[in-house]
Amino acid sequence: MNQRTSTRRAQPQAAERQRSVGAVAARTGVGDRLGSWLGHHREMWRESWARFFASPMSSGMTALVIAIALALPAALQLGLTNFQRAVAGWDGQPQISVFLHKRAKVSAVMSFADDLRADPLVAGVTYISPEQALAEFQQASGLGDALAGMGSNPLPAVLLVQPGSADSVALETLAERLREAALTDSVVLDMAWVQRLAQLTALGQRMSLGLAFLLALGVLLVVVNSIRLHIESRREEILVVKLVGATDAFVRRPFLYTGLVYGLVGGLIAWLLVSLGVWLLAGPVSGLANLYGSGFRLDGPGVTYLVALAGGAALLGLTGAWLAVARHISAIQPR
Structure with a gap:
């Protein structure tokens, strides 16, 4: 009797040990996957800044090229805005x-x-x-x-x-x-001077838009080339990550954040360059306005220009990085 009882007790214990030794299948919930996705985004954001400052010379030169390309149309647009404000406050209104x-x-x-x-x-x-x-x-x-x-x-x-x-x-x-x-x-x-002024303003706006388009295209090319070099320098790392099952979205994420950081820093530098230019010209312009009996003062790039330049540059950097990774990441496949 005792032998049968001990045999019955031993059977579930053996089965339990057998189950604990085998593989266990687990399911991840939506919250876990979302947390992992957000965590990877935060990690890539920090890593992008770390990589940017790890090579300050090359990263700074790329951001400076982007800044110069953005500062030119931004300065022209700001100049047109100040010109229209100066004309609106001029005593020589049409009579x-x-x-x-x-x-x-x-x-x-x-x-x-x-x-x-x-x-x-x-x-x-x-x-x-x-x-x-x-x-x-x-x-x-x-x-x-x-x-x-x-x-x-x-x-x-x-x-x-x-x-x-x-x-x-x-x-x-x-x-x-x-x-x-x-x-x-x-x-x-006499409507002649009014019509000439309107045509000159329209011409300046068209030139500003055309210049902005061409230089934005230049920014995209700069970011595409920079991200392509980053991809080539990390080719072996990408192959290893793909061998263990990483998706293209997982692989492209750090490069997208790198392009975003390049654009953001370039936009901030562009705003500083435009602000410096306004500061240098404010004194001579004020002196010239005083000679004509006017209290005109140059308006500098405020918070609106800062947000527009930084946001637009970040978007251009992200777009250029996306164009680069869409072409090169899919071409790198383990054999």
Whole structure:
């Protein structure tokens, strides 16, 4: 009896030892896989910065090339922005010359000028009497003696209307309203300089976009070449990792972060270069503006430019790295 009982007890213990010796299949949950994926991303991010500072000369030269390529269109765009701001605050706004009828009474003219000053499209009105107009013409033309012999003043009274906006549509609308006024004889609006300014601004914007596109392409080529060299230097490591079952996504991840770091550092250096250029030019520009009686000051690249340059450069670096690894990583296969 005792022998049978001990035999029955020994059988489950032997089976338990047999199960513990064999292979055990385990399943990983979604949380474990997500944690492992995030952990690998954090590790590659830190490793990319470590590799960047491990070879500061080559990494710094690559980032500096990216920075120069980005700083050129950024500086041009910032210059256009400052130019538009300077023109908007310039005292030489377009003027509309309103020539009045010679028989118009002064009281009616003054009432008409007051009505124009109350118009939201008008920034200011200056009245020039016929006597003032004649005196200015004599001084400017040098025909004072000839004009003095005339029996009457041939010049009419003039209202110099300064529009509140330099927009061509608003100017044409205001000029048309002035032509329809009862006291108006003729209206002269010089739109030539406004149109030239608009065309110059549009040309500068097109040039800035074209330059930015070409230099962004150059940044992509620089990053692609740099990442290709990194891949070739780690070819043996990639072969070993693929032999143990690593996927292409796992292998490409460190190179993508390397391109991201290159672009990010290049964008930060580009912002510093543009800021340095503005600092160097701020003094001479302020002195020139003071000579013309203007309080214009250069606007430097603020936080918006910093975020745009750093983010755009990081995106370019990531795109260039992706183009490099998409071509070269798949070509490296263990035999």
